[in-house]
Amino acid sequence: DGGITQSPKYLFRKEGQNVTLSCEQNLNHDAMYWYRQDPGQGLRLIYYSQIVNDFQKGDIAEGYSVSREKKESFPLTVTSAQKNPTAFYLCASSIGDKFFREQYFGPGTRLTVT
């Protein structure tokens, strides 16, 4: 079955620690995205990548970092510089920007930092 996997589903960390969220897709999609969702709010774009070894900042990139070494994988690191990291993180992918296609989402990772 093709799809997007995110692991783990729940993640707990102490303040001051970096944490990496995994996102893998087997849809052969070129573009991948990371969003943050806070309670009662819509999604906000953190980073996106249109192609391997290239990525761009979204609206709220401060305190986050990403890499795109493989087409299938787009891990997100939440650094200690992120002031309010507790949130629900969603990874998505799409065929490619020029087709303005819909994005397909993974199941999300709920991060709690105390």
Add this chain to the structure above:
Amino acid sequence: AQKVTQAQTEISVVEKEDVTLDCVYETRDTTYYLFWYKQPPSGELVFLIRRNSFDEQNEISGRYSWNFQKSTSSFNFTITASQVVDSAVYFCALRPDNYGQNFVFGPGTRLSVLP
């Protein structure tokens, strides 16, 4: 400015009732794309529909229908004969043609369908 407004924060209906979720958008682009997503309690967003700005035809898919009106910048979503499984948060999103990779999501409407 690019913006999506979903004025209804929460809606509760009884099973088999019809319900309409409102979506109003703002963009200066003449070419844009509109989307609806469903987020069930599991958390994963499920794609429902995409509509481009040049296609104002309404669409029906089973119990779901969408009414796109450029004159009022609205893209409303109606569920006919609602079911408990329709309970979820529904997001409307806008993708303007000249806005890079960004989707602009509305805040979502939480729909509760009671048995």
